[in-house]
Amino acid sequence: MTHAAHRACHDAGQAEILDLDAEVLAAHLTEITAWLPVDTPPRQIVDLGSGTGAGTFALLDRFPEAHVTAVDSSAGHLQRLRDKAYGRGETKRVRTVQTNLDEPGWPDLGTPDLVWASASLHHMTHPDQVLRAVHGLLPPGGLFAVVELAGFPRFLPESAPDDRPGLEERCHAAGARVHAAHLPHRGADWGPLLTAAGFTVEAERRLTVRVNGSNDTRVGVYAQxxxxxxxxxxxxxxxxxxxxxxxxxLDTDSQHSILRRSDLAVRTERSVWAARRPTR
Incomplete structure (x- = not known):
C-alpha cells in the first residue's frame, strides 16, 4: 500500500469515529457550547483541527449569525465537512482551509472573535507554538475555547468479558504505552500552557459523559x-x-460480539478551558 493510500485509509477510519462521536455525544457538545462565556455572540469563528465538523456545526447552531472557518490537515475530513454543510444548506456559512497547524506561517484565517480547538491540541508536535499563533490571531478580548479528552471512551463494564474481566482497561493501558512517544500532550493541563502563551483563563470545567447504550444501536457501532x-x-x-x-x-458473527451486548455505555470525560486574550 502506498503512503497516500495508507493515509486515505487511516483518514476514512478516523472520519467514521469522528462522525459517531458527534452523533452519540451531540448533547454534551451542545452543553459545552452553551457554557462558553460569551457576552457578544461571535460573528467569525475558527475551528482548529475541525475533523469532520462536529464542533463546526455545534457552533453554527449555537451562534446562528456566525461564519466558521474549519481548519484541518486532512482533505478527506474537510470534504466530508463540506458535504455536511451542503446537506444542511449552510455552505455560505462555512469555509474550509487545509493546512498543517504545526507548520509556521498559517494561511489567512481571517480575524475571528472565537477560536475553538476540540480534541486537536494534543496532536500538535509544538502546542506552545500553536497557542502563541492563536493569541496572535485573536483580537484583544477574543475567546479561545479548548476542549480535550480527559480519557478515551470506555464502553464495557469492568467485569466484562466474562472470560477476561478488565480487558478494555488493559487495552487502553497498552494504547497509552504505544502512543506515549508521539502523543506526549494527551491528558495535559492546558491552563498553565494557555497562561504562558499570554491568555487569561476565565473558566474551566470537567464534563462527565455517560450515554446508556441499551436502547441505542449507535453506541454498539461506536464501541465496535x-x-x-x-x-x-x-x-x-x-x-x-x-x-x-x-x-x-470484534467478530460480528460471534455470539460474543460486542454488538450483541445489552450492557454497553459510553463513559468518558471532557475538560474545557475558556481563555481570553487580554484587552491590555
Missing amino acids: TSLQRIRHSVADALAPEDLAALDRL
Missing part, C-alpha cells in the same frame, strides 16, 4: 469501531489471551 481501531495499534502489546478475547468481541 473504537475497539477495532485500538486493536490495530495494540495487537503486539497485548497478552495473547487478551488479544483472542478482543477478537471475539
Whole structure:
C-alpha cells in the first residue's frame, strides 16, 4: 500500500469515529457550547483541527449569525465537512482551509472573535507554538475555547468479558504505552500552557459523559469501531489471551460480539478551558 493510500485509509477510519462521536455525544457538545462565556455572540469563528465538523456545526447552531472557518490537515475530513454543510444548506456559512497547524506561517484565517480547538491540541508536535499563533490571531478580548479528552471512551463494564474481566482497561493501558512517544500532550493541563502563551483563563470545567447504550444501536457501532481501531495499534502489546478475547468481541458473527451486548455505555470525560486574550 502506498503512503497516500495508507493515509486515505487511516483518514476514512478516523472520519467514521469522528462522525459517531458527534452523533452519540451531540448533547454534551451542545452543553459545552452553551457554557462558553460569551457576552457578544461571535460573528467569525475558527475551528482548529475541525475533523469532520462536529464542533463546526455545534457552533453554527449555537451562534446562528456566525461564519466558521474549519481548519484541518486532512482533505478527506474537510470534504466530508463540506458535504455536511451542503446537506444542511449552510455552505455560505462555512469555509474550509487545509493546512498543517504545526507548520509556521498559517494561511489567512481571517480575524475571528472565537477560536475553538476540540480534541486537536494534543496532536500538535509544538502546542506552545500553536497557542502563541492563536493569541496572535485573536483580537484583544477574543475567546479561545479548548476542549480535550480527559480519557478515551470506555464502553464495557469492568467485569466484562466474562472470560477476561478488565480487558478494555488493559487495552487502553497498552494504547497509552504505544502512543506515549508521539502523543506526549494527551491528558495535559492546558491552563498553565494557555497562561504562558499570554491568555487569561476565565473558566474551566470537567464534563462527565455517560450515554446508556441499551436502547441505542449507535453506541454498539461506536464501541465496535473504537475497539477495532485500538486493536490495530495494540495487537503486539497485548497478552495473547487478551488479544483472542478482543477478537471475539470484534467478530460480528460471534455470539460474543460486542454488538450483541445489552450492557454497553459510553463513559468518558471532557475538560474545557475558556481563555481570553487580554484587552491590555
